[in-house]
Amino acid sequence: MISGNFLAYAIAAPLVMAFxxxxxxxxxxxxxxxxxxxxLAVSSLCSLLLLARVLRDGTESYTMGGWQPPWGIELVVDxxxxxxxxxVAAIALIATWSAGASVRQEMEGxxxxxxxxxxxxxxxxxxxxxxGDAFNLYVMLEITAITTYGLIAMGRERAALASFNYxxxxxxxxxxxxxxxxxxxILTGSLxxxxxxxxxxxxxxxxxxxxxxxxxxxGMWVKMAFFPLHGWLPNAYTYAPSGTSVLIAPLxxxxxxxxxxxxxxxxxxxxxxxxxxxxxxxxxxxxxALAIIIASSLALAQTEFKKMLTYIIVAEVGYMVGxxxxxxxxxxxxxVLHIVNDALMTLCLFLVASAxxxxxxxxxxxxxxxxxxxxxxxxxxxxxxAFSMIGVPPTAGFFSKWYLIxxxxxxxxxxxxxxxxxxxxxxxxxxxxxxxxxxxNSEDGHGHGHHGTLARHEAPGxxxxxxxxxxxxxxxxxxxxxxxxxxxxxxxxxxxx
Amino acid sequence: xxxxxxxxPLAAVLISLLGALPIMLSARTPNLREGWTLIIAVGKFLIVxxxxxxxxxxxxxxxxxxxxxxxxxxQLRVDPMGMFFALIASFLWIFTSxxxxxxxxxxxxxxQTRYFASFAVAISATIGIAFAANLFTMYLFYEVLxxxxxxxxAHEQNAEARTSGRRYLSLIxxxxxxxxxPAMLVVYSLAGTLDFTTGGILAATGASPSTLALxxxxxxxxxxxxxxxxxxxxxxxxxxxxxxxxxxxxxxAVVKAGVFSIIRVLVDxxxxxxxxxxNLGAPLAYFVCITILAASLVALTQDxxxxxxxxxxVGQLSYMVLGVALLSAxxxxxxxxxxxxxxxxxxxxxxxxxxxYVASHKKYISQMDGLGRTMxxxxxxxxxxxxxxxxxxxxxxxxxxxxxxIGAVQADQLPILLVLLTSSLxxxxxxxxxxxxxxFAPPPPDxxxxxxxxxxxxxxxxxxxxxxxxxxxxxPTIFLRLAQAAVLP
Numbered sequence: 007m008i009s010g011n012f013l014a015y016a017i018a019a020p021l022v023m024a025f026x027x028x029x030x031x032x033x034x035x036x037x038x039x040x041x042x043x044x045x046l047a048v049s050s051l052c053s054l055l056l057l058a059r060v061l062r063d064g065t066e067s068y069t070m071g072g073w074q075p076p077w078g079i080e081l082v083v084d085x086x087x088x089x090x091x092x093x094v095a096a097i098a099l100i101a102t103w104s105a106g107a108s109v110r111q112e113m114e115g116x117x118x119x120x121x122x123x124x125x126x127x128x129x130x131x132x133x134x135x136x137x138g139d140a141f142n143l144y145v146m147l148e149i150t151a152i153t154t155y156g157l158i159a160m161g162r163e164r165a166a167l168a169s170f171n172y173x174x175x176x177x178x179x180x181x182x183x184x185x186x187x188x189x190x191x192i193l194t195g196s197l198x199x200x201x202x203x204x205x206x207x208x209x210x211x212x213x214x215x216x217x218x219x220x221x222x223x224x225g226m227w228v229k230m231a232f233f234p235l236h237g238w239l240p241n242a243y244t245y246a247p248s249g250t251s252v253l254i255a256p257l258x259x260x261x262x263x264x265x266x267x268x269x270x271x272x273x274x275x276x277x278x279x280x281x282x283x284x285x286x287x288x289x290x291x292x293x294x295a296l297a298i299i300i301a302s303s304l305a306l307a308q309t310e311f312k313k314m315l316t317y318i319i320v321a322e323v324g325y326m327v328g329x330x331x332x333x334x335x336x337x338x339x340x341x342v343l344h345i346v347n348d349a350l351m352t353l354c355l356f357l358v359a360s361a362x363x364x365x366x367x368x369x370x371x372x373x374x375x376x377x378x379x380x381x382x383x384x385x386x387x388x389x390x391x392a393f394s395m396i397g398v399p400p401t402a403g404f405f406s407k408w409y410l411i412x413x414x415x416x417x418x419x420x421x422x423x424x425x426x427x428x429x430x431x432x433x434x435x436x437x438x439x440x441x442x443x444x445x446x447n448s449e450d451g452h453g454h455g456h457h458g459t460l461a462r463h464e465a466p467g468x469x470x471x472x473x474x475x476x477x478x479x480x481x482x483x484x485x486x487x488x489x490x491x492x493x494x495x496x497x498x499x500x501x502x503x
Numbered sequence: 504x505x506x507x508x509x510x511x512p513l514a515a516v517l518i519s520l521l522g523a524l525p526i527m528l529s530a531r532t533p534n535l536r537e538g539w540t541l542i543i544a545v546g547k548f549l550i551v552x553x554x555x556x557x558x559x560x561x562x563x564x565x566x567x568x569x570x571x572x573x574x575x576x577x578q579l580r581v582d583p584m585g586m587f588f589a590l591i592a593s594f595l596w597i598f599t600s601x602x603x604x605x606x607x608x609x610x611x612x613x614x615q616t617r618y619f620a621s622f623a624v625a626i627s628a629t630i631g632i633a634f635a636a637n638l639f640t641m642y643l644f645y646e647v648l649x650x651x652x653x654x655x656x657a658h659e660q661n662a663e664a665r666t667s668g669r670r671y672l673s674l675i676x677x678x679x680x681x682x683x684x685p686a687m688l689v690v691y692s693l694a695g696t697l698d699f700t701t702g703g704i705l706a707a708t709g710a711s712p713s714t715l716a717l718x719x720x721x722x723x724x725x726x727x728x729x730x731x732x733x734x735x736x737x738x739x740x741x742x743x744x745x746x747x748x749x750x751x752x753x754x755x756a757v758v759k760a761g762v763f764s765i766i767r768v769l770v771d772x773x774x775x776x777x778x779x780x781x782n783l784g785a786p787l788a789y790f791v792c793i794t795i796l797a798a799s800l801v802a803l804t805q806d807x808x809x810x811x812x813x814x815x816x817v818g819q820l821s822y823m824v825l826g827v828a829l830l831s832a833x834x835x836x837x838x839x840x841x842x843x844x845x846x847x848x849x850x851x852x853x854x855x856x857x858x859x860y861v862a863s864h865k866k867y868i869s870q871m872d873g874l875g876r877t878m879x880x881x882x883x884x885x886x887x888x889x890x891x892x893x894x895x896x897x898x899x900x901x902x903x904x905x906x907x908x909i910g911a912v913q914a915d916q917l918p919i920l921l922v923l924l925t926s927s928l929x930x931x932x933x934x935x936x937x938x939x940x941x942x943f944a945p946p947p948p949d950x951x952x953x954x955x956x957x958x959x960x961x962x963x964x965x966x967x968x969x970x971x972x973x974x975x976x977x978x979p980t981i982f983l984r985l986a987q988a989a990v991l992p
Binding site for chain 2 (some may be wrong): 397488
């Protein structure tokens with residue numbers, strides 16, 4: 007019976023723990039982080055077992071409260087949502103490992119408030135990946151958004167303002183999505199995704215269906231910060247507390263990309279998405295190419311590490327949206343693989359940012375000076391993460407980029423291919439600028455004789471261990487990407503079509 | 504040719520990669536740290552050499568790590584061409600390690616642990632390139648080599664090293680990501696495989712001649728380590744590195760990795776026959792002739808000895824590409840053989856330049872008047888190295904130039920014959936005055952009298968490599984057989 011409810015446990019563990027830490031944390035603040043870790047370890051384990059079972063036995067459906075779909079809310083675990091569930095749980099687990107230390111430093115005494123919101127957010131993200139109900143998806147979207155607003159606003163400097171911007175844009179995005187769901191409900195009388203997907207083909211060609219499709223897509227694009235709807239993201243992620251940004255930066259945009267895939271393939275169908283309205287597909291691939299080029303160029307103008315990373319995230323969103331809309335197998339494979347890889351490398355680099363902030367107080371470029379000597383482990387992990395962003399084999403980032411470029415070549419979308427290559431080159435410049443600063447100890451560059459003055463001053467273990475783990479994972483996932491594609495991603499794509 | 508599954512190709516690559524770990528861990532005991540370097544170097548050479556007999560007998564070894572894309576594994580394979588390159592690189596690394604110890608200690612350099620560790624990673628990547636069984640595996644190690652040599656180029660950590668490091672990376676990484684990677688992906692989407700296959704994999708795809716010509720250009724410029732103009736400027740810039748780095752990496756491993764990559768692509772991705780049927784050989788040959796002549800002319804104007812050697816290298820690298828681009832049996836043999844001959848000659852010259860710097864702190868040729876009287880052994884070796892690069896008997900360089908000349912005649916390309924002869928004259932014009940100055944020009948009045956050579960750790964390697972250059976004239980058999988087997992089906 008336990009194994010039958012893996013899914014419920016995976017989502018409920020952080021949700022229940024959110025209330026526990028709120029109560030316990032008032033009296034025993036040091037227990038908050040370990041308890042949060044415990045609940046996420048349960049989630050990760052359940053997700054792992056669940057994914058293994060789904061890959062073996064096929065898709066599982068879970069009806070909440072025994073209400074049968076299309077009336078009740080259905081949770082669906084197919085290979086793709088199983089993969090996303092595991093990804094969210096595992097990334098959250100690693101992020102929490104480090105968040106404990108940085109939250110204690112940045113907001114002493116408020117740990118229990120932070121982790122309450124944090125765990126509700128994780129629980130919402132987990133539910134988002136498996137929900138089979140279009141309206142329930144909206145609810146989960148709002149749960150994750152509201153908790154995120156709070157978590158960002160707990161940050162420094164302009165965090166409150168950045169959070170307010172995000173509230174406005176996030177709400178607009180969610181409203182767009184909700185409007186789309188409204189249209190579909192009027193048309194089909196159903197909110198269950200699979201049910202809508204069955205009814206809708208008879209109505210293809212109607213203007214109302216097209217409007218619903220457009221509303222839902224634009225809503226998701228706002229949520230994932232697809233250029234030019236990205237305005238809210240850079241400040242929100244930069245000024246958020248370290249503990250917040252290590253969780254939301256790797257996950258939020260990636261989950262939104264996944265939701266876009268759900269909308270395109272489960273609610274609608276590949277036939278509708280790619281063929282109903284000629285030219286739309288090309289237009290979106292071109293828009294992604296533009297997103298990649300402009301966001302990469304904007305990243306070049308930054309002088310703060312976290313801010314630079316946020317623009318890279320916006321560019322990476324362009325990678326994935328473009329990959330999905332290439333409408334061929336390598337492109338789709340690349341997009342899904344890139345969801346995994348980009349989550350890992352963004353996590354790695356934001357963990358670096360929180361380690362550097364912990365020691366140096368901020369992470370402007372000049373704070374990196376001489377860090378190869380003073381924080382060698384952090385910088386080793388940084389180097390791996392940077393190589394992955396640039397796309398140097400055998401780090402993970404190379405492999406998904408390979409599929410994406412291959413998809414671009416096969417679809418004849420040369421602008422997209424050129425944008426990916428351009429972005430790799432820009433990333434090389436971005437990261438080597440920092441590597442150079444960290445490698446050369448002093449401003450005027452008298453290398454000799456300075457080595458005695460800088461002592462090792464590594465960040466605490468709770469920040470460095472997850473960082474090193476993530477860096478190793480980037481190489482392991484890279485080398486195992488052939489197996490990952492064969493075992494998980496290809497079955498996931500087959501299920502979609 | 505049948506390849507036996509074996510762990511040895513992997514061991515040859517991994518020994519120095521894993522060896523970087525004990526090197527880093529024994530940072531506080533320099534003698535132990537250098538002990539590790541030497542053990543790894545000798546071990547690596549022995550592993551490579553142990554595979555030589557079966558390769559010469561027509562066999563080979565293969566090791567598959569993991570299949571990363573459909574039809575594209577990370578795979579190592581020992582064939583004659585790879586063995587040729589690996590043998591040279593692992594053999595010369597032993598002497599470079601000895602030389603590094605002498606050089607770095609004599610100058611009391613900082614960051615020696617980082618230096619030896621990066622060096623170990625770089626040599627791993629070099630062997631990885633040599634033994635790569637497909638284009639993807641080669642690209643992987645190519646990038647590892649680019650990145651692991653950055654700390655070596657930027658070693659001095661001063662403003663000049665910073666600028667040079669930037670130029671080094673932007674040219675090498677920029678071209679490999681911007682040109683070679685897309686080209687590789689196009690090849691994959693055309694052929695569905697990236698395996699190095701005798702006769703090439705592109706002939707069967709029916710790709711249009713213009714696509715193939717574009718791909719060829721992307722690859723030739725994409726592997727900028729080969730220093731073909733206009734992407735050669737990183738090599739003179741990299742001379743800011745400590746001299747052992749310049750000798751081994753920018754005289755042998757890195758630059759030859761570039762040439763080796765281009766030759767692999769020409770021979771095993773395009774295939775000689777395809778290039779011949781498309782008439783792509785001659786344009787490439789004439790194009791690299793520009794580099795040969797221009798680099799030699801620039802070398803004439805350089806007063807900094809290491810920069811003169813760097814421009815000489817730029818010119819000599821294009822000889823190797825030229826040989827293969829001639830698409831005739833002798834031309835290809837000569838081009839491949841020149842990798843070996845140039846390696847022994849050029850490393851000797853660089854070792855000498857470093858020895859001069861260690862013993863007398865002189866970098867500029869104009870300061871070297873009469874220096875041959877205080878450093879006779881060093882300049883004697885320098886003379887031998889220079890003769891080999893010019894291509895005079897009785898040194899190894901003569902053999903490869905001989906094959907190149909025959910190749911040009913076979914290909915009926917008399918203008919190229921003329922380029923080869925002109926270039927040899929230019930080589931003589933920029934090397935022999937140095938030797939003349941050292942031995943016959945009067946020393947400056949404040950010059951010390953008596954013999955003052957570099958430390959023994961520096962001196963022994965340069966004498967050995969100079970003598971190797973000499974020996975290769977009389978006994979080129981091993982390299983010749985490997986070079987000839989490299990292009991035969």
